[in-house]
Amino acid sequence: xxxxxxxxxxxxxxxxxxxxxxxxxxxxxxxxxxxxxxxxxxxxxxxxxxxxxxxxxxxxxxxxxxxxxxxxxxxxxxxxxxxxxxxxxxxxxxxxxxxxxxxxxxxxxxxxxxxxxxxxxxxxxxxxxxxxxxxxxxxxxxxxxxxxxxxxxxxxxxxxxxxxxxxxxxxxxxxxxxxxxxxxxxxxxxxxxxxxxxxxxxxxxxxxxxxxxxxxxxxxxxxxxxxxxxxxxxxxxxxxxxxxxxxxxxxxxxxxxxxxxxxxxxxxxxxxxxxxxxxxxxxxxxxxxxxxxxxxxxxxxxxxxxxxxxxxxxxxxxxxxxxxxxxxxxxxxxxxxxxxxxxxxxxxxxxxxxxxxxxxxxxxxxxxxxxxxxxxxxxxxxxxxxxxxxxxxxxxxx
Numbered sequence: 002x003x004x005x006x007x008x009x010x011x012x013x014x015x016x017x018x019x020x021x022x023x024x025x026x027x028x029x030x031x032x033x034x035x036x037x038x039x040x041x042x043x044x045x046x047x048x049x050x051x052x053x054x055x056x057x058x059x060x061x062x063x064x065x066x067x068x069x070x071x072x073x074x075x076x077x078x079x080x081x082x083x084x085x086x087x088x089x090x091x092x093x094x095x096x097x098x099x100x101x102x103x104x105x106x107x108x109x110x111x112x113x114x115x116x117x118x119x120x121x122x123x124x125x126x127x128x129x130x131x132x133x134x135x136x137x138x139x140x141x142x143x144x145x146x147x148x149x150x151x152x153x154x155x156x157x158x159x160x161x162x163x164x165x166x167x168x169x170x171x172x173x174x175x176x177x178x179x180x181x182x183x184x185x186x187x188x189x190x191x192x193x194x195x196x197x198x199x200x201x202x203x204x205x206x207x208x209x210x211x212x213x214x215x216x217x218x219x220x221x222x223x224x225x226x227x228x229x230x231x232x233x234x235x236x237x238x239x240x241x242x243x244x245x246x247x248x249x250x251x252x253x254x255x256x257x258x259x260x261x262x263x264x265x266x267x268x269x270x271x272x273x274x275x276x277x278x279x280x281x282x283x284x285x286x287x288x289x290x291x292x293x294x295x296x297x298x299x300x301x302x303x304x305x306x307x308x309x310x311x312x313x314x315x316x317x318x319x320x321x322x323x324x325x326x327x328x329x330x331x332x333x334x335x336x337x338x339x340x341x342x343x344x345x346x347x348x349x350x351x352x353x354x355x356x357x358x359x360x361x362x363x364x365x366x367x368x369x370x371x372x373x374x375x376x377x378x379x380x381x382x383x384x385x386x387x388x389x390x391x392x393x394x395x396x397x398x399x
Contacts, residue, residue, distance in 0.1 A: 006073070014077050021085040024050050033086040034261070036367025038209055041166045045121050047088040052119050058095050065103055065111070066119050072304050076252075083253030084260075091163070094118035094125040097241050098171050101188070105229040105237050114169075114190070128158040128172035128191070128215060129238070135160075136384050138173070139182040139235070143217060145174035145189060152176075152189065152227070154197075154220040160381075164200055164213035168193050177232050188234035190226040197221075207373040242383075250300045250324035251378075255293050258331040258371075262286065265338045265364055276338055289330050296323050315395035318388040325378040325385060332372040339365045343372075 006014070029043055051057040059075045061067020070078065082089070090096075099118055102111055117123040134141040143156025154174060164170065170191050177185030191198070197220040202210035229237055263286065266277035276282055303316055336343045342361030379385045393399040 017081045025087050030086040036371045065115050076304050080253035083257040093127050101237050101241050123169050124167045126161050126164040126167035126170045128170045130160045132159050136387050143174050145176050150224050151221045154217045156217050158215040161213045161215050183235040186234040187231050188228040188237045191222050195220050207370040250320035252297050252300050255328050262335045293327050315391050318391040322388040332375050335368045336372040339368050343369045
């Protein structure tokens with residue numbers, strides 16, 4: 002197999018690099034490099050820059066305002082963006098809801114919501130998980146009962162990422178209680194400003210309210226906000242998850258993280274020598290780097306299959322599982338590299354409010370935050386246990 006990129010792809014990579022060098026604000030890339038928390042305004046600022054260039058929705062067809070990139074071009078963009086420490090493109094509107102509306106939404110829904118996703122008018126969040134329905138999503142209990150030209154929604158969603166910023170939420174709701182659980186689920190678009198909705202932040206281990214609980218108390222949702230057909234939301238949910246798992250391996254993030262780890266290890270001194278010259282620590286870095294190279298090769302094979310029109314199968318579970326392990330290993334080694342400076346840090350350092358709040362290396366607070374926050378990688382997008390079950394069943398035939 003020829004694993005090299007074509008000359009066209011190499012030209013595309015050069016174009017991406019030039020764009021990032023010219024248009025990525027230094028203050029944003031520095032916050033990303035130090036793994037500080039970006040504000041809503043900063044995220045929207047970068048989205049606007051990409052949208053102006055026509056690159057915000059690389060996965061969308063041009064007919065819907067997207068860039069129409071191939072799978073390989075999307076990989077190159079994500080890899081170069083991670084290397085340049087660009088803010089990530091939030092997936093909820095672009096990578097999740099957008100493709101669902103393009104395939105299953107009505108013409109009116111497409112004309113209304115797709116442009117608003119691109120121009121930043123709407124900030125979407127995902128209403129899937131519930132307190133008793135995570136990996137077993139089919140057991141969700143949030144209900145939507147038809148009442149004339151509205152649905153009355155009652156229930157609770159949890160782990161709603163950045164829901165405190167959102168003005169719309171796409172939700173899985175139960176519209177039928179008989180039959181198989183998967184056959185009674187519908188896909189609703191809900192305005193977060195509707196009476197009866199309340200949002201309660203969940204403060205994570207590293208101190209930020211990244212996720213939320215969302216409560217629905219007799220919330221009236223117009224029937225025209227139903228996507229597709231009632232009780233067929235499970236089909237749309239599975240389709241959405243295939244897009245959520247795009248670039249699930251996180252090769253770009255891992256590559257950037259490994260490079261940062263090496264820089265820190267060269268700067269930190271242990272027993273009079275740079276930490277990177279410590280045989281044990283160097284061996285740990287080498288082990289992670291070898292695993293990353295192997296995973297990157299597997300990822301490229303899957304991209305080649307996608308370019309040939311094939312649909313990735315259980316191999317994506319392998320990439321999710323291994324990618325999670327590699328990124329968490331890099332987070333752990335980075336935290337170890339900054340040593341005792343990673344033990345404690347003020348919340349102001351995460352918010353980037355004061356450059357002088359962190360003693361020791363500038364990366365110390367970010368190293369701790371990334372280590373704690375990225376424990377979630379083993380859960381979201383399909384837990385590691387679920388991925389192992391898929392691999393055992395579909396690849397090993399167990």
